[in-house]
Amino acid sequence: MPVAPEREVEAFRVHYVTLVVSVLAALLLQTVLPVLIPVAGLMDFPLLVTVYFTLIRQNQIFGIALGSVLGLMQDALSHGYLGMFGMAKAVVGYLAASASMRFNFETLFARCVVTAALVLIHDLCMTAFQHALLESPPPFLPLDRASSVLVNVALSLVFFPILDRFR
Amino acid sequence: MTFDPNSPETGAPGQPVTRDGPNVQAFIGRHRSSFVLAAVLVAQLLLLSIQITRNHDVRLIRVWAVAVVDPFQRSMHGMTDLSVGAWRTYRSLLHAQQENQQLRVQLASAESQILQLSEQAAESGRLRTVLDFKNQLPFQTVAAEVIASSPGENSNAIFIGKGVDAGLTADLAVITPEGVVGKTIAVFPRSSQVLLLTDPASGVGVMLEKTRVQGVLKGDSENLCLVRYIMNEEPISFGESILTSGLDQIYPKGLPVGMVVQTSAGNIYKNVAVKPAVDLSRLETVLVVLKPNSAQQQASNARP
Numbered sequence: 001m002p003v004a005p006e007r008e009v010e011a012f013r014v015h016y017v018t019l020v021v022s023v024l025a026a027l028l029l030q031t032v033l034p035v036l037i038p039v040a041g042l043m044d045f046p047l048l049v050t051v052y053f054t055l056i057r058q059n060q061i062f063g064i065a066l067g068s069v070l071g072l073m074q075d076a077l078s079h080g081y082l083g084m085f086g087m088a089k090a091v092v093g094y095l096a097a098s099a100s101m102r103f104n105f106e107t108l109f110a111r112c113v114v115t116a117a118l119v120l121i122h123d124l125c126m127t128a129f130q131h132a133l134l135e136s137p138p139p140f141l142p143l144d145r146a147s148s149v150l151v152n153v154a155l156s157l158v159f160f161p162i163l164d165r166f167r
Numbered sequence: 168m169t170f171d172p173n174s175p176e177t178g179a180p181g182q183p184v185t186r187d188g189p190n191v192q193a194f195i196g197r198h199r200s201s202f203v204l205a206a207v208l209v210a211q212l213l214l215l216s217i218q219i220t221r222n223h224d225v226r227l228i229r230v231w232a233v234a235v236v237d238p239f240q241r242s243m244h245g246m247t248d249l250s251v252g253a254w255r256t257y258r259s260l261l262h263a264q265q266e267n268q269q270l271r272v273q274l275a276s277a278e279s280q281i282l283q284l285s286e287q288a289a290e291s292g293r294l295r296t297v298l299d300f301k302n303q304l305p306f307q308t309v310a311a312e313v314i315a316s317s318p319g320e321n322s323n324a325i326f327i328g329k330g331v332d333a334g335l336t337a338d339l340a341v342i343t344p345e346g347v348v349g350k351t352i353a354v355f356p357r358s359s360q361v362l363l364l365t366d367p368a369s370g371v372g373v374m375l376e377k378t379r380v381q382g383v384l385k386g387d388s389e390n391l392c393l394v395r396y397i398m399n400e401e402p403i404s405f406g407e408s409i410l411t412s413g414l415d416q417i418y419p420k421g422l423p424v425g426m427v428v429q430t431s432a433g434n435i436y437k438n439v440a441v442k443p444a445v446d447l448s449r450l451e452t453v454l455v456v457l458k459p460n461s462a463q464q465q466a467s468n469a470r471p
Contacts, residue, residue: 024236027232027235027236028236028239031236031240032240032244032247036247060200060203060204061200061203064203064204068207068211072211072228072232073232073235073236075228076228076229076231076232077229077232077233077236081215081218081219082211082214082228082229083211083212083214083218084215086207086211086214087207087211087212090207090208090211091204091208094200094201094204097200098200133212
């Protein structure tokens with residue numbers, strides 16, 4: 001993975017319409033798709049949107065804000081406590097922005113690696129928060145987590161090139 | 168609105184230097200995003216604790232989120248339903264088309280079978296009638312199927328499926344339960360030719376049912392016959408039945424031949440038109456009346 005001096009990696013502008021539509025579409029797909037396709041429960045569209053826009057925006061505050069908003073929306077649409085997804089995605093946004101300021105993620109391989117790492121970190125954060133804050137946290141299932149990483153990396157291979165067209 | 172790619176992530180340079188301040192402010196400036204992250208996490212932890220203390224009762228954010236997403240969810244659900252419905256309808260139509268084709272084939276086969284069975288039933292009924300009639304007759308008969316008609320427009324003759332092998336000879340009466348058909352004129356090993364009543368060459372000794380006046384019935388056209396040699400003064404009523412007289416030594420006495428449909432006075436003899444009792448165009452099974460010696464021959468043929 002090529003290393004670049006801080007602030008020398010090119011940042012891209014994103015039109016707010018693209019961002020809003022992407023956020024809405026991600027939330028929509030996250031709620032509708034699992035009803036139609038059971039395997040879509042492993043997909044995390046809001047997480048992919050957070051990762052993609054934070055990587056190209058290269059701004060930690062932006063990453064934290066986007067992750068928090070998307071996570072809170074996801075929490076709001078789920079039956080869990082508000083803040084679980086919000087905190088996990090804020091951490092992911094922060095880490096994605098920090099990494100994007102040091103490395104170039106324009107290649108396919110680099111994107112796959114960072115997406116896999118961030119999905120894993122997100123899942124670990126969720127598990128950690130649930131175990132730390134909830135009375136009866138759901139069990140940690142390594143196979144499910146591994147499947148989630150694979151599915152989301154595969155999804156990013158389709159999803160990111162589509163979003164690239166709107167930069 | 169666009170996001171500025173060059174906005175500062177870290178603290179702004181050029182902070183005023185004080186005794187305690189510069190280091191703290193510079194530290195905060197360098198790690199501003201980390202502090203923001205910490206603040207966000209703390210805020211959300213507070214939100215979580217509020218929910219836990221209020222027993223999950225934080226509806227406002229949920230209401231907003233649902234209000235934003237719900238219309239899109241509904242639209243997408245509607246579109247999905249529409250697409251799934253269209254696809255299912257298409258699949259059903261395709262399946263129905265295939266099923267329709269199969270059913271059409273089955274229907275054609277069933278119709279053919281029904282036709283065959285009803286034909287067999289009708290034939291069985293006809294044969295039962297012929298058999299009943301045969302059993303009532305005081306003389307011996309042989310049942311035969313009509314297998315062909317003689318070629319030629321003016322040829323009022325048919326072929327039956329019995330011949331010498333069944334004991335038939337020439338000049339045997341051919342009848343049905345309805346009446347007289349004609350007589351055998353040529354006999355072959357397994358078939359015979361029958362001259363119908365309506366042929367001009369045929370002749371049958373007949374008598375009127377009521378007055379018992381006798382005459383000779385000759386063929387006249389495809390559907391009608393004429394009775395000759397009945398005097399003008401003999402009374403004949405319309406619709407009167409004509410029976411065989413038995414004088415021709417071929418047809419047994421008393422068999423129905425036809426009925427009078429027209430009469431007119433001639434020079435000496437009346438012109439009497441008769442419609443045959445049998446529909447000669449729809450013959451299928453007939454009985455051939457055997458003569459006593461023919462009956463004996465048939466009995467000897469039947470012996471092993």
